[in-house]
Amino acid sequence: MTATPRPVPSPDAVAFLHDPTRPDTSWFGQSLESLRKRHAEEFVWARGEPAPVAGIEQVDAAGVPARLYRPSGAENVTLVWFHGGGWVIGDVDCHDELCRALAADSGCAVLSVEYRRAPEHRYPAAIDDSWTATAWAHEHFDRIAVGGDSAGGNLAAAVAHRARDRGLPLELQLLVYPVTDARADSAPYRAFETHYTGFAGIDGFGTDSHDVIRDIWEQYVPDPARRAERDASPLRAATFAGLAPAFVVLAEHDILRGEGEEYAARLRAAGVPVEVAHYPGQIHGFYPMVGRMADARDAVARSAGALHAALRQRRGLVRGAVRVVGAVTDPRPAGNTP
Structure with a gap:
């Protein structure tokens, strides 16, 4: 039997993980207040250098606080963005540089949503806020897209399903290594624990990643019975037909990679246009780190291109098509089915 090759991180990922000046953002072993503070310090x-935009304003999106970025000042199209952080940490300040870059590179406005976080506000608070802000954006802009990274990608996907069902048109869903399924003890997750032992010279990398997944679901949706709901686990939706086209960004060495691939496959099977950008050697969380990682800058530029085509040129991905960029081929288990 051929031995499974050890996963190889990119040089940028290694430098990021081992930089002694990087704040300690370990998920466990510190208070929630400290974790949020350290996470903000990491950003x-x-x-x-922040990308230039013409204007930034705080807005009340039907009761949901949000920050609106306008690259020229008069955009009539926008991306509604939901930040990552396991529904527990992160905020619009953390994603300020990212949203500036997305706005400047795409020529579209970006509405960054300050949805309520767990554990103070459990499910479905975050998705309800995300939907409310999206509906507000629909009333104030001619065309809209939704997007987010990690837990924010989960919210964007769930909003896209609601939008289809309620007749709210979306031009694109930008899903960055999205959380799509609450089955936190699936076989692929357990395999990740083993395969990623000692990854990048970090003892317990795989186990820690799995433990964080378990904990965020406990924080966000403490009732296991509700985790199967489509608003929590959009991968379990009965149908993907009629959803907005998608641009999906995935990292090779990410415990969420498999479910992101499966989500893209479900979209493709339903005839939804999909473009998947794989980043070999990369880790979860790389996307907003535009000041530290070349891959982050590339991923944001590609995302902005997809947004520009969908929102400003009104010619996005071709229906029924799928394009895969930089596909990874490592043989570790993918997917997130038991």
């Missing part, structure tokens, strides 16, 4: 540490 300040990773910050580069």
